[in-house]
Amino acid sequence: MSEIQNITMMEALTKLSKLHDKGMNTIIEDQYCGTFTIRSKVKTIEGLHDNMICIDVPRDLIIGVGGVYAHDKNYPGGARPIYRVLV
Helix, strand or coil: CCCCEEECHHHHHHHHHCCCCCHHHCEEEECCCCEEEHHHHHHHHHHHHHCCCCCCCCEEEEEECCEEEEECCCCHHHEEEEEEECC
16 A cells, blocks of 8 residues: 555545546545545535634545555554545
């Protein structure tokens, strides 16, 4: 898997969108099986920032072609999917 970077979720989603033809309109599925577009998820995070509810804290994330992952030694490949691209 790719290198682990210490970036915010907003940065991770933006980088992920650049890997796909549909960009910010790419459909993603979160770890709880909710589906969104990257654009709608970024808007949600921006809204939380506007209301001073900051959940977009830096964390170690891996950006792969298939999604956004967090380092977790208990998962196959050592990474737990946070968002996956739906094709």
